[in-house]
Amino acid sequence: MTPVGVAPGRGLGARVMLLVLTGTALFTLLAGLVAWWLGYQHAVEQNRHTLASLAQAVEKTVATGVYARDNVLLGELLDGLAGNPGVARVLVRTMQGEVLLRRGNGGSKAPLLRQPVLSPFGMHEPLAQLELLPDEPSIAAEARAEALRLTALMGGVAALLALTLYAVTASLVSNPIIRLARALQQLVPGTPLRLPVSAWNQHDEVGQLVHSTNALLDAHAQALLRERALRAEVEALEAQYRRVFDASSAGIFVLDREGRLVHGNPNVFTVLGRSEQAVRTQGRFVDTVFAEPAMALELIDASRQRGQVVFADLALAAAPGGEGPRWVHCVMSAPAGDGQTVEGVLFDITKRKSSELAARYQAEHDSLTALKNRAASHAMIDRLVQESINDDQPFALLLIDLDGFKQINDQHGHLVGDQVLTTCAQAMLGVVRRGSDLVGRLGGDEFVVALRGVGSDHPLLDAVASALLAAIGRPVMVEGVGEVWVGASIGIAVGPRHGRTRGELVQRADRALYEVKASGKNAYVMAC
Amino acid sequence: MQYFRLLRCVLAVCLLCVGLVAPAWADFYVVVQSAHPQKSLTQQEAVALFMGRSRQFANGELAIVFDLAREAPGRAAFYLALTGMTPAQVNSYWARLMFAGQSMPPQALPDEQAMTNLVKRNPNAIGWLSKEPADKGLRTLLVLKETAP
Numbered sequence: 001m002t003p004v005g006v007a008p009g010r011g012l013g014a015r016v017m018l019l020v021l022t023g024t025a026l027f028t029l030l031a032g033l034v035a036w037w038l039g040y041q042h043a044v045e046q047n048r049h050t051l052a053s054l055a056q057a058v059e060k061t062v063a064t065g066v067y068a069r070d071n072v073l074l075g076e077l078l079d080g081l082a083g084n085p086g087v088a089r090v091l092v093r094t095m096q097g098e099v100l101l102r103r104g105n106g107g108s109k110a111p112l113l114r115q116p117v118l119s120p121f122g123m124h125e126p127l128a129q130l131e132l133l134p135d136e137p138s139i140a141a142e143a144r145a146e147a148l149r150l151t152a153l154m155g156g157v158a159a160l161l162a163l164t165l166y167a168v169t170a171s172l173v174s175n176p177i178i179r180l181a182r183a184l185q186q187l188v189p190g191t192p193l194r195l196p197v198s199a200w201n202q203h204d205e206v207g208q209l210v211h212s213t214n215a216l217l218d219a220h221a222q223a224l225l226r227e228r229a230l231r232a233e234v235e236a237l238e239a240q241y242r243r244v245f246d247a248s249s250a251g252i253f254v255l256d257r258e259g260r261l262v263h264g265n266p267n268v269f270t271v272l273g274r275s276e277q278a279v280r281t282q283g284r285f286v287d288t289v290f291a292e293p294a295m296a297l298e299l300i301d302a303s304r305q306r307g308q309v310v311f312a313d314l315a316l317a318a319a320p321g322g323e324g325p326r327w328v329h330c331v332m333s334a335p336a337g338d339g340q341t342v343e344g345v346l347f348d349i350t351k352r353k354s355s356e357l358a359a360r361y362q363a364e365h366d367s368l369t370a371l372k373n374r375a376a377s378h379a380m381i382d383r384l385v386q387e388s389i390n391d392d393q394p395f396a397l398l399l400i401d402l403d404g405f406k407q408i409n410d411q412h413g414h415l416v417g418d419q420v421l422t423t424c425a426q427a428m429l430g431v432v433r434r435g436s437d438l439v440g441r442l443g444g445d446e447f448v449v450a451l452r453g454v455g456s457d458h459p460l461l462d463a464v465a466s467a468l469l470a471a472i473g474r475p476v477m478v479e480g481v482g483e484v485w486v487g488a489s490i491g492i493a494v495g496p497r498h499g500r501t502r503g504e505l506v507q508r509a510d511r512a513l514y515e516v517k518a519s520g521k522n523a524y525v526m527a528c
Numbered sequence: 529m530q531y532f533r534l535l536r537c538v539l540a541v542c543l544l545c546v547g548l549v550a551p552a553w554a555d556f557y558v559v560v561q562s563a564h565p566q567k568s569l570t571q572q573e574a575v576a577l578f579m580g581r582s583r584q585f586a587n588g589e590l591a592i593v594f595d596l597a598r599e600a601p602g603r604a605a606f607y608l609a610l611t612g613m614t615p616a617q618v619n620s621y622w623a624r625l626m627f628a629g630q631s632m633p634p635q636a637l638p639d640e641q642a643m644t645n646l647v648k649r650n651p652n653a654i655g656w657l658s659k660e661p662a663d664k665g666l667r668t669l670l671v672l673k674e675t676a677p
Contacts, residue, residue, distance in 0.1 A: 064624045068580050073628035120621060121575050121611045 012174040012181075017166060024162035031158065032151040039147030046146075047086045047139045048113065051132050054081060055115035059130065063117045066092060066128045071101060078103040081132065086142070088135035092117070094128045110134040176206040184213065192221070251328075251346035259286040259297065262341060271328060271348045273319040291315035296330070300342050303332040313349060327353035366441045368418055369425035377440030377448050381502050384438075384450055388495045394455035396494050398465065399509040400428075402445035402472065403487035403521040416478050420486055421445065427471035431464060445486075456494040456526060465490055465524040473522065489516040490524035498527050556606045557657045558670040559647055565589075569669035575611055577654060579621065580631045585654075593634035594643060594655040602658040609672040 058077050065073035074092060081090045082103035088110075091102035113132040119125040176198065183195050194217060197210040245252055251268030253261060261279060269276045272289055282288045290296045295314055303310045311331040318325070329347040364376035372380060384395045402424065409417035421441075428439045428449060438450035449468065454460050468490060475483040491513025499505040508527035516525045558574050560566065566585050569577075576582035577593050585591050596603050604615045611618065625631035637643045643655045648665035661668060 061624050064621055065628070068625050068631050070625055070628050070630045072630045073625060076628060121579065121613070122572075 012178050013170060016169050016174045020162050020166045020169070024158050028155045028158040031154045035150040035154045036147040039150040040143040043143030043146040044139055047134060047142060051084070051086060051113050051134060052115070054084060055113060055130050055132055059115055059117055060120070062092060062130055063120050063127055066094075066100065066117055067120055074101050075103075085138050086135055087132055088138075089131075089133040091131050092128050093131060095126055100128065104133075110136045110139065171200070172204070173206065176201045177209075180206070180210060180213075187217070194218075249347075251348075253285070253344050253346070255285055255300070255342045255344065257340050259284045259300065261285040268346060271346045272316065273326065289317060291317045291325075299330065299332050300334070303342060304334040307334065309333040313353065324350075324354075326350045369422050369441050371425050371429070371447070372438060372440035374440070374442045377438060377442060377450075378502065380438045380440070381448070381450055381505075384452060385495055385500070385502055385505065387452075389500060393453055394458075394494055394497065396451040396454040396456070396458070396461050396464075396492060397505050397509050398449040398451070398468070398524070399442075399491045399493075399506070399513050400447040400449065400468065400472070401489045401513055401517070402447075403489055405445040405486050408484050408486065412478070412481050412484065416481055416484065419478055420476050420484060423476045424472050424486065424488075427474065428468060431467040431471050454494075456497060461492070461494075465492065469522065469524065487522035489513055489521050491516060491527065492524060493527040554602065554605075554658055554674055555660070556602070556609055556672040556674065557660055557668045558654065558672070559643075559657055559661055559666045559668055560654050561647060561649075561651050562665050562667040564651060564667060566669060567667075571610070571670065571672070574670050574672075578610060578634060578656075580625060580633065590652050591654050592650065592652045594646060594653055595634040595636045596640065596643060596656070597636045597638050600639065605674050606656055606658070606672070609675050612675075 058081065062074065062077055064070070065077060078090050078092070078101055081087055087104065089102070089104040092100040094100060110133065113134065115130040115132070116126050117128040117130055119127045180195060187193060187195070194214045195210045197207050201207045201210070245265045246267075248265060248267055251265065251271035253264035253268045256262050264276065264279070266276075269279060272279065274289070279285060279288060284293075286296045286300075287293045292315065295312065299310055299312055299314075309331060310333075311329060314328055314330050316326040316328055327349045329349045331345040331347075332342055333344075334342045364372060366373045381397065384397075387393055388395050402420075405417065405420065408420055425439070425441065425447070428447065432439055432449060432451065436452040438448070440448045440450075442448055449464070451458075451460065451464060454464075469488055472486060472488040475485050478484055491509040491511065493499065493505045493509035493512065495505050498508040512525040512527040516523050519525075558569060564585075565587055573582070573586070577591055578595070580593075583591055596606075598615075607613060607615060607618050613621070622631075622633040626633070637646060637655070640657050640659070643657060644661060644663055644666060647653045647655045648663060654669075657666075
């Protein structure tokens, strides 16, 4: 807040002074004009009245003089009248129009004053007329003097009044307000200082203003204190949460509506194995980070729709320079009523996931040859049987028994036997289609191969069977022993043609295998 | 009848009483020498002469006006009848004229006998009496009825 200064000449005191002076000057001018006019009128009227009174006063004597034809008396009377400063000319005129006597001869435009002179004896018999001509310049001078006096008086009174008004206004209103404004300007918010109030203004509106302002300042200071305390509390809490947020072993992040990263703690980037810079610049968080963005989006939608916390284990996309597949346990929650952001927590579960996977691998695979073990092979065959029934898609089941393996084992020992088994296993894997077909070890020197989508008249069946014979029959180079050979007997059954269960099919294939064994080995036979 | 006679008696007594207590309404007589050519005078002419406006008779002869003394009985009533003014007003009138020094009020005579004698001898004199002049040497020019004060 910048303090607003008082522009020079725009202060309350100066303006009050200016207004009072202007008002007074205007009033004085107006009143002066009126006073002048009134004074002038009054003076003229007064003069006229005076002359009329004079004329009336001497009327009886003039009548006597006229009646007695006493010109000396009349002359003295007229001299007396003409001596009056307001009289320019005075004369007595008979009823016949004859001028009896005249004094003075000033020319004047002022209206003539006529006083009829009645006979002292005849009751109302007019005898003559006394004519008085007012002396205009002298009357005007008199009137001006009177008007001037009146105007000066008005002006004086107005000036006095203005001074008083200004003094009263200044002491009662403007000065206290000016002092108040200065004090208020120097006041710093939040300090215990308050505005002073003079005893003079204690109980008027200025006092009220000061008290109200002080009350406001108090309230403001209290609010400020409360707010400060609250802010400190909030800051402490926030710092606490931030520490938790920052120090959490989990990666915490906030996504916006489109799945872009809004905020993430340092650990989220550690968990992801990417720099914050990289995450922020490489498009959508969800697309960049997860191996299957669709699953992550599904999770977000689920959280939004249900308004609940949902979680899932998600594979991360391979980070540049990262080693091996990585997994996270992802907890998503969409704050209720927001609909905008989604909060997520990531826990690195790669270790757990890998041990889980390793255990599963161990459970399903033969430790020597790394082929599917018996149980896993059975499970796979079961699946294929089910598929063959459901989808009417045939598959071929090949049971393989190594010929001459027992002799090698007996002759050269287990280690050599194991090497032969491993080599045969690799050779068999090299023959089948890696994605869809099964190569498993059922135990000892018994193996199984299952070919998905291959019926009894499929050309691939013979080719694979022949290739298997050839691959297994290749000599194996064993260190310290030399070359050893084994052969293979293969019994083939085709589902669902030869059976609609694993047991049936295995039995048919086994029977065919037995036929091969009986007829000289190292061949394959289809169940009939 | 008897009743009427009684009423007449009471009336007579009353009249007698009035005549004794209050002076009877009297007339005033403006008089000149019986040999004077002027036969009569209007009241206006009489006022002009007695109040100093005029100094001559109708024929142009000089007129000398005589008055009775200030304390003479009937003088106040005479001036009231003549000008309608009280003695104080008349005095004031003359004071104004005397102030200028031009005019003088009529000369005053001690009593009506002196007036009768003077007017009888002086052909230019004019005066007034409160009783009709019995003297053959005087002529009445104007009779003034006394008015209520």
